[in-house]
Amino acid sequence: xxxxxxxxxxxxxxxxxxxxxxxxxxxxxxxxxxxxxxxxxxxxxxxxxxxxxxxxxxxxxxxxxxxxxxxxxxxxxxxxxxxxxxxxxxxxxxxxxxxxxxxxxxxxxxxxxxxxxxxxxxxxxxxxxxxxxxxxxxxxxxxxxxxxxxxxxxxxxxxxxxxxxxxxxxxxxxxxxxxxxxxxxxxxxxxxxxxxxxxxxxxxxxxxxxxxxxxxxxxxxxxxxxxxxxxxxxxxxxxxxxxxxxxxxxxxxxxxxxxxxxxxxxxxxxxxxxxxxxxxxxxxxxxxxxxxxxxxxxxxxxxxxxxxxxxxxxxxxxxxxxxxxxxxxxxxxxxxxxxxxxxxxxx
Amino acid sequence: xxxxxxxxxxxxxxxxxxxxxxxxxxxxxxxxxxxxxxxxxxxxxxxxxxxxxxxxxxxxxxxxxxxxxxxxxxxxxxxxxxxxxxxxxxxxxxxxxxxxxxxxxxxxxxxxxxxxxxxxxxxxxxxxxxxxxxxxxxxxxxxxxxxxxxxxxxxxxxxxxxxxxxxxxxxxxxxxxxxxxxxxxxxxxxxxxxxxxxxxxxxxxxxxxxxxxxxxxxxxxxxxxxxxxxxxxxxxxxxxxxxxxxxxxxxxxxxxxxxxxxxxxxxxxxxxx
Numbered sequence: 001x002x003x004x005x006x007x008x009x010x011x012x013x014x015x016x017x018x019x020x021x022x023x024x025x026x027x028x029x030x031x032x033x034x035x036x037x038x039x040x041x042x043x044x045x046x047x048x049x050x051x052x053x054x055x056x057x058x059x060x061x062x063x064x065x066x067x068x069x070x071x072x073x074x075x076x077x078x079x080x081x082x083x084x085x086x087x088x089x090x091x092x093x094x095x096x097x098x099x100x101x102x103x104x105x106x107x108x109x110x111x112x113x114x115x116x117x118x119x120x121x122x123x124x125x126x127x128x129x130x131x132x133x134x135x136x137x138x139x140x141x142x143x144x145x146x147x148x149x150x151x152x153x154x155x156x157x158x159x160x161x162x163x164x165x166x167x168x169x170x171x172x173x174x175x176x177x178x179x180x181x182x183x184x185x186x187x188x189x190x191x192x193x194x195x196x197x198x199x200x201x202x203x204x205x206x207x208x209x210x211x212x213x214x215x216x217x218x219x220x221x222x223x224x225x226x227x228x229x230x231x232x233x234x235x236x237x238x239x240x241x242x243x244x245x246x247x248x249x250x251x252x253x254x255x256x257x258x259x260x261x262x263x264x265x266x267x268x269x270x271x272x273x274x275x276x277x278x279x280x281x282x283x284x285x286x287x288x289x290x291x292x293x294x295x296x297x298x299x300x301x302x303x304x305x306x307x308x309x310x311x312x313x314x315x316x317x318x319x320x321x322x323x324x325x326x327x328x329x330x331x332x333x334x335x336x337x338x339x340x341x342x343x344x345x346x347x
Numbered sequence: 348x349x350x351x352x353x354x355x356x357x358x359x360x361x362x363x364x365x366x367x368x369x370x371x372x373x374x375x376x377x378x379x380x381x382x383x384x385x386x387x388x389x390x391x392x393x394x395x396x397x398x399x400x401x402x403x404x405x406x407x408x409x410x411x412x413x414x415x416x417x418x419x420x421x422x423x424x425x426x427x428x429x430x431x432x433x434x435x436x437x438x439x440x441x442x443x444x445x446x447x448x449x450x451x452x453x454x455x456x457x458x459x460x461x462x463x464x465x466x467x468x469x470x471x472x473x474x475x476x477x478x479x480x481x482x483x484x485x486x487x488x489x490x491x492x493x494x495x496x497x498x499x500x501x502x503x504x505x506x507x508x509x510x511x512x513x514x515x516x517x518x519x520x521x522x523x524x525x526x527x528x529x530x531x532x533x534x535x536x537x538x539x540x541x542x543x544x545x546x547x548x549x550x551x552x553x554x555x556x557x558x559x560x561x562x563x564x565x566x567x568x569x570x571x572x573x574x575x576x577x578x579x580x581x582x583x584x585x586x587x588x589x590x591x592x593x594x595x596x597x598x599x600x601x602x603x604x605x606x607x608x609x610x611x612x613x614x615x616x617x618x619x620x
Contacts, residue, residue, distance in 0.1 A: 234435065
C-alpha cells in the first residue's frame with residue numbers, strides 16, 4: 001500500500017465519520033420517543049430564530065430538549081475524543097486518557113463536593129467540576145514532572161503520569177463514595193448525574209459556554225497538532241528537530257485537560273469516550289488521527305445518548321438512562337474486544 | 348567550505364540532577380570530518396553528545412555553534428544546522444517510511460510555510476542516499492532492524508543539517524548492518540561535507556571509520572586526534588582497563604585492537620610482548 005493511498009483512505013474514512021455525526025445528530029433530534037418531521041423541524045427552528053409562531057408542544061421539545069441535547073452531545077463527544085487522543089499520542093500510552101488518569105474523576109469529586117457539602121446547583125456545579133479537573137491535572141503533572149524533566153528515555157514520563165493519575169483517581173473515588181453515603185437521597189440523586197455523565201439536563205446556557213470554550217480550544221489543537229507529530233518520535237528526536245519538548249508538552253497537557261474539563265463540566269464524566277475514541281479511530285482509518293478521533297467521540301456520545309434516551313425507556317418502564325451508563329456498558333466489552341483482536345494481529 | 352558550522356564545547360559541565368557526569372570539558376568537533384567519541388560504559392560519552400545537541404542544559408560552561416551559545420538560539424533555527432539521531436528513537440504505530448522521513452523536514456517548515464517541493468526533494472534524496480526508496484510505502488514496524496536504522500538515518504538526512512550527531516547508531520545491529528550504517532554515514536560526510544560526530548561502542552570500527560577520535564574517561568577527554576595517534580595499547584589500558592595488542596588493520600591499516608583476557612591466552616605471550 002502506498003503512502004498516498006493510505007492518505008486517501010484516511011481522508012475518505014474521516015469524511016465518512018463526519019457524515020455519520022451529521023446523520024446521528026439529526027436522528028437524535030428528529031426520531032425517538034417523540035418524532036419530528038423534517039419540514040416541521042425547519043419550521044420550528046426558523047420560527048424560533050425569527051420569532052414566528054410556535055408549534056404547540058413540538059417547539060418546546062425540539063428547542064428546549066432535543067436540540068440542545070444533540071448539540072451538547074456532539075460537542076462533548078468532539079472534546080472527549082480529542083482530549084483522549086491528545087493524551088494517548090503525547091504519552092505514547094493507550095491508558096493515558098483523561099478518564100483513566102483521574103482528571104474526569106477530579107471533576108466528579110469537585111461537583112459532588114459542591115452539591116453535597118455546599119448545596120450548590122447549576123452553573124456553580126459546572127464551575128466546580130472545571131476547577132476540580134484542572135486541580136487534579138495540576139497535581140498529577142506536579143507529581144510526575146520529576147520523571148518528565150529527567151526522563152529522556154522511553155515512556156518513563158508517560159508511565160509515571162498514568163500511575164500518579166490512577167492513584168489519585170482511587171483516592172477521589174473514596175472521597176466520592178464517602179460523600180454519597182452521607183448525602184440524603186435527593187441530593188444523592190442530583191450528585192449521581194456527576195458520576196455517570198448525562199445529557200438529561202442539557203440546556204442552551206451550557207451549550208453556549210461549551211461552544212465558546214471549543215471556539216478557543218479547537219484552533220489551539222490545530223496549532224499544537226504539528227509539534228505533536230514530532231513529539232511522537234520520542235523526546236530526544238523531537239528536541240533534535242527543534243521542538244521545545246517541555247514547553248510543547250505543557251501546552252498539550254493544558255489544552256487536553258481543558259478539553260476534558262469543559263466537556264465534563266457540561267455533562268459529567270461520560271465514561272470511556274475519551275479512552276476509546278482514539279483506538280477506534282485508528283482501527284477505522286488505519287492511522288492515528290486527531291480529527292477522526294474527535295468525530296468518533298461525537299459518534300459514540302450521540303449513538304449512546306440516543307439509546308439511553310429512546311430505547312432504554314422502552315425496556316426499563318420509561319427510565320431515561322444517563323448516557324454514561326450506556327458508554328460504560330458498551331465501552332468495556334468493546335475495549336476487551338479491541339485488546340483481543342489487537343493481540344492476535346501482533347502475534 | 349568556509350560557511351560550514353563549527354561545534355565547540357567550552358569548559359562544559361553537565362549534570363543529571365546533582366550527579367556531575369561531565370566536568371569542565373573542552374572539545375572541538377572538527378568541521379567536515381567524522382569524529383568518533385569512544386570510552387567505557389558510563390564514561391559520559393552519551394552525556395557529552397546530549398550536551399552538544401542541546402538535550403541537556405549545561406550546569407557550567409557552554410556549547411557554541413559558530414561562536415554562539417546554542418541555548419540562546421531559537422530551537423528550530425538550530426535544528427536546521429544541527430541534527431541528532433538519538434539512541435532510542437520511537438516510531439509511532441502505523442507510520443510509513445516516507446511519512447517518518449518527511450518529519451525530518453519539520454525545522455524547515457513554519458507557521459506560514461507548509462510542505463513544499465523542496466521538502467519533497469529533500470525526502471527523495473534522503474530515501475535514495477539510504478537506499479530506502481523501495482521501502483517508502485511500507486510500515487516502519489514491518490522493517491528489519493537494519494532497514495529501520497537506515498530509515499531513521501534517512502530522517503536525519505532529510506533535515507539537511509551541516510552537522511549530524513549520532514548516539515550509538517549501530518546498537519542491536521549485526522556486524523554487516525553496523526558496517527553498512529557506518530559506510531552510509533561516511534558517504535554523507537564525503538559527498539556533502541557534513542560534519543559527523545558518533546558515539547560508538549566498537550573501538551575497532553571507530554578506529555576504522557573515524558577521521559578524528561575523542562577518547563573519554565570519567566567525564567573527561569583523555570586523548571584526541573587521528574585513530575593512529577590515539578588508539579594505542581596504553582590508551583586501551585587506561586580507558587577500558589584492558590590489556591591488548593594493537594596491530595595495523597590488515598584491510599585499512601588503521602589500528603586494530605586485539606583484547607587479551609584471562610582465558611585462551613598462551614602463557615608465553617608475556618614473553619613475546
